[in-house]
Amino acid sequence: MRLITEDEILTETLTRYPAAQVEKWLQEVFWRRYWKGWLEQHPGVWSLYRRRLEWLRGNIGAEVLARADAVVAGRSGVAVMDRFARELAETGYLHNHARMWWASFWVHVEKLPWELGAEFFFRHLLDADAASNTLSWRWVAGLQTRNKTYLVRRSNLERHCAPEWLADAAGLERLNDEVVSAVLPEFPKPPEDQPDFIDWGAQEQAANHAERFASHPSKPPEIEGRCGLWIHGEDVTPELGNLGAIHPVSVLAGSSGGGSAVQSSFRQAVLTDALRRAEARFGVPGVLSGDGPLTLRVADWARANQLVTVCAMAPAVGPIADELPALRAALKESGTELLLLRRHTDFELWPHARAGFFPFWDSVRLWMRAKQKRGELPKGA
Ligand SMILES: Cc1cc2nc3c(=O)[nH]c(=O)nc-3n(C[C@H](O)[C@H](O)[C@H](O)COP(=O)(O)OP(=O)(O)OC[C@H]3O[C@@H](n4cnc5c(N)ncnc54)[C@H](O)[C@@H]3O)c2cc1C
Known part of the structure; x- marks a missing residue:
């Protein structure tokens, strides 16, 4: 959501520490930046997940769905796991x-199919994020990094859990180290399904990058006529980025709906906060959009305010970006353009999110050093 951006954290941290x-x-x-950059260059992985999810719901056996519902509801019979399922549903957070x-x-x-579990997380986590969630689930399932699977082990839980979490030992034997295996069951796949591992050549990545980045400049062009600022849940601090330079006549805060009641009320609180900040920053009235189809809400607001341009931070691959083609078309009907901007540092860093986190981190270190040399980042106390 970028309540606090990575750039702010980096600057604050390097002000105090080397x-x-x-x-x-x-x-x-x-890590968050890595996942975002990776998915941005492999958008097909998100659409594959969404397609399979839809398909699984309609085509998977009733007994699998019933078991998935029981596990989600905290009725798996493994007490410590049921505790985590309830904690997530009640609080929207898990360590x-x-x-x-x-x-x-x-x-x-x-x-169970990983896609259904990922959806459970996505509906409940307060920090639900298309990239971090989908790619972490793929990593656990052994589908993100070749030959790497994350296996839950009783010995690991015993080492790291607070003892009272394991006081009820019901079902723990199912997590015994020698019992848990990485063999994934086969589930029916939708027609024209694609492989989990796609051998993305450097050229393909570069093409994805060029296409997605070219349409989202990192500096706002000269905007003529009435413009409005749209704040959505992918980035709620646009006033700290390049959109701080625009002069909107109105601000709308509205995002994709869905998710649990806890998640939805958190999202509304975050958007309300973002709206108050934007109102103060730009000195114009703001509108908090309620629930309903995002496209209609943004298009109605643009029409009511006679906007020539709607400006927003470019949403990364995920549910909001999925709505952009429909939104662009709806805005076009009333002659309104949609201008999406990227943060300059995403533009610089995301293309390095390719082979794995540590090669990415090596690039980040070089990037940080260069920025420190140019005086664009503090050098630490
Ligand atoms: C199956 C699974 C699903 C996940 N789903 C999400 C998700 O939907 N959204 C999400 O933001 N993170 C997700 N994560 C990553 C990580 O668990 C959370 O970012 C972290 O737990 C958030 O808690 P925190 O703010 O206390 O993090 P801290 O441990 O305090 O870390 C500080 C910040 O660093 C970033 N960060 C730390 N670890 C990771 C990581 N592994 N991946 C990405 N960013 C990280 C986050 O922005 C986090 O707020 C998932 C991890 C797993 C294993």
């Missing part, structure tokens, strides 16, 4: 380890 002392922390933050354990339990112990 990079070498905080490398692990910065790596955590840049990274719990996410890894639960996802692995779903895939490698329950042998």
Whole structure:
């Protein structure tokens, strides 16, 4: 959501500490950037996931769906995993380890389709993110990095869980180290399905990159006529980016709906906060959009305010970006253009998210050093 951007975190951190002392922390933050950049260059992985999800719901056996519902509802019989399922549904949060354990339990112990488990996370997590969620699930399932699967192990839980979480030992034997196996069951696939591992050549990546990035400049062009700022859930701090330079006559905060009640009320609170900041920054009235189809809400607002241009941060691959073709068409009917901008640092860094996180991190380190040399980043205390 970018309540706090990676750029802000990086600058704040390097104001206080030398990079070498905080490398692990910065790596955590840049994992998010890595996943975003990777999916941006492999958008087909997101559409494949969405297509399979739709298809599985209609074509999978009733007993598999019933089991999936029971596990999601915290009725798997493995007490510690049921605790995590309830925690996620009640709070919208799970620690990274719990996410890894639960996802692995779903895939490698329950042998359920990973796409359904990923959707459960996506509907409930307050920080639900198309890239981090889909690609982390693929990684757990052994579909993201060749020969790498994440297996949940009882010994690992015993080492890292608070003892009271394991006090109810029901079902723990299903997680015994020697029992959990990485053999994935086959589920029916939709027609014209694609392989999980696509051998993306450098040329294909470059083409995806060029296509997606060329249409989203990182500097706003001269905007003539009435323009409006649309803030959506992929980036709620546009005033800190290149959109800070525009002069909107109105601001709309509205995002894709869906998800649990906890997630939805969090999203509304975040958008309300973003709207207040934008109103103060630009000195214009804002509109908080309610639920309903995103395309209609944005198009109605643009028409009511006689906008010539709607400006927004470019949403990365995910549900909001999926709605863009329909939105562009609806806006065009009233003669309104959609101008989407990228943050300059995404433009610089995302193309490096290719082979794996650590090669990406090597590029980030060089990039940081160059920026420090030019005085664009602090050098640490
Ligand atoms: C199956 C699974 C699903 C996940 N789904 C999501 C998701 O939908 N959205 C999401 O943002 N993260 C997701 N993650 C990654 C990670 O678990 C969360 O980013 C992290 O747990 C958020 O908690 P925190 O803010 O306390 O993170 P901290 O541990 O305090 O880390 C600080 C920040 O670094 C970033 N970060 C840290 N680890 C990761 C990581 N592995 N991947 C990406 N970013 C990371 C996040 O922005 C995080 O807020 C998922 C991980 C797994 C294993």
